[in-house]
Structures are given as C-alpha cells and as structure tokens.
Amino acid sequence: MSEIFLCSICNVSNGGCKEDCAYCTQSYKYKTGIEVFRQKPLEEIMKEAEYFADAGALGFCLVSEGRSLTSEKTEYISRAAKAIKEKFNFHLIACCGSADKESLREIKNAGVDTYNHNLETSRDFFPKVCTTHTWNERYETCENAASVGLMLCVGGIMGIGESWKDREELYKAISSLKPFTSPVNFYIPNSALPINNSVMSRNEAIECIKLAKRYLQGTRLMMAGGRETVFGSDQKEIFEAGIDAVIIGGYLNACGGDPKKDVDMIRGYGLEIATVCHQVTLIY
Numbered sequence: 001m002s003e004i005f006l007c008s009i010c011n012v013s014n015g016g017c018k019e020d021c022a023y024c025t026q027s028y029k030y031k032t033g034i035e036v037f038r039q040k041p042l043e044e045i046m047k048e049a050e051y052f053a054d055a056g057a058l059g060f061c062l063v064s065e066g067r068s069l070t071s072e073k074t075e076y077i078s079r080a081a082k083a084i085k086e087k088f089n090f091h092l093i094a095c096c097g098s099a100d101k102e103s104l105r106e107i108k109n110a111g112v113d114t115y116n117h118n119l120e121t122s123r124d125f126f127p128k129v130c131t132t133h134t135w136n137e138r139y140e141t142c143e144n145a146a147s148v149g150l151m152l153c154v155g156g157i158m159g160i161g162e163s164w165k166d167r168e169e170l171y172k173a174i175s176s177l178k179p180f181t182s183p184v185n186f187y188i189p190n191s192a193l194p195i196n197n198s199v200m201s202r203n204e205a206i207e208c209i210k211l212a213k214r215y216l217q218g219t220r221l222m223m224a225g226g227r228e229t230v231f232g233s234d235q236k237e238i239f240e241a242g243i244d245a246v247i248i249g250g251y252l253n254a255c256g257g258d259p260k261k262d263v264d265m266i267r268g269y270g271l272e273i274a275t276v277c278h279q280v281t282l283i284y
C-alpha cells in the first residue's frame, strides 16, 4: 500500500516583495490585498508547528517573501530553526529566495534539512513572467544549497501561459538537480495578478503530474498550490498519476482544506499516511 507524506507551510514574512513575479500574490506590484508582515513572532511559529505536528505533518517549511536570504533573514530563520528542532521532530524546510553558500550553511547548521527554491518554469519562458531576477539565479541557488549539504525541494507552477515544451524543459532542469522533493503548483487565478488564465482543467493538470513523474522517478512528487482549486474534493486521480506528498492546511495566501479531512480522504483511497520522512519518525 502506498504512503502519502504530509507537509506544511508557515509564512514567516508575507507580502510586499519587491520582485514582479506575475503569478505571485506577494509582489508589491499587484494589489492583491494580502496581509503584509515581517518576521512572524517565534511564539506564533511554534503554535503553528504544534498544530501541524498534531495533524500528522512530517515536514514544516518556513517561507519568507522576498528575493533573497539576507543576513537579517538568515539570523531570524536560524533562530526559528533551532527552536523548532528542539521541540519538534520535523523535517525542516526553508524557502527564502536566492541565497549564497554562506547563508545556506548557517541555516543548515541551525537545523534546516532542505532548501526549497522553485525554478517555476522553463529558462526561456521565465522572462515573460518575471523581469526583476533571472532563472539562472534560481538555478544557482539550488546548486548552492546542494553544495553545502542541504537537501533540495525544487518545483514549478503550471498554468501561467507556458507551453508543453516549457513544461518539458522545466522538468529536465529540475531532474538535473536531483531534488528530494518537487512541488507541483497550479496557478490560482487572482484578478489582481497580470496572468488572466482561468483554472486549469482537471485533465490537463493530471497530464502535468504524469509529465513530472516521468522526469522525476527518484524524487518525491508533492501536490502543492491549486490542489483544491483544480481537483475539488475528488483527488484520487492525483495519487494515481504519481503524487507522493501533499501540503496540508493552506498555501501562504490561499486557503487549503481541513487537514483531518485530507487525512480521511487519503485513507479513503486506500492509501496510508507516512510516518517516517527521511530521518523523521512520527510517534503516535
């Protein structure tokens, strides 16, 4: 029987990012009306960690808006990572933008296991959805993370105007980085964003998952943003197409479902909830 891994997200700094990624509600350029805050207090992070640990998540990801892992952010993420690792048995992920080796080494030493930095789309298509930084900068950050011994979580977003060729190129590039996990996101339409595409059809989304699986045989494929928007409450097909992990409880600025309902749904499909992730074991 297959096991599905549960992962969770904590947005530790939100909104007002100076970059212009056309698919992202965090950019200052688009008036998406999301809450803007910097450096969520540690007590709040710990409360969220407890909630997700109780819900059965093996992974917990500290996500910060912004282009890069600055020295201030490095210090803040390191403090949060140490506190989380002292109390919880999570596989800890950080997602804080472009980063050099020194900062990445520092957060690794503080307890971060994996760095998440998505390539998002193909190198050729990326300039059509972002003009303030390059795809190469993203790729280099992934290389930097791997070089200091961090595991990689590298994925993309579908439905932002890219072609099937772009999707193939994206997955070729991701597979060259050999990530531990790869999140698959589907664009969630938002009238404040410049991308006017509607929700991707279920069939096309399933084909995207199958494509990702073909390129990423040794990687854990994780369904991230857009799971509920595209598939509603009937999600059996995503697991049949190759999804091994899901994010529970919401995606930064888009609501997810009740984690308990997700667990029931997954078990209802005859799948088990994983209790061991890499070195992390859940004790019930």
Ligand code: SF4
Residues within 6 Å of the ligand: 017, 018, 019, 020, 021, 024, 025, 026, 027, 064, 065, 066, 067, 097
């Ligand atoms: S750099 Fe990151 S947070 Fe900022 S707009 Fe782009 S995707 Fe969003």
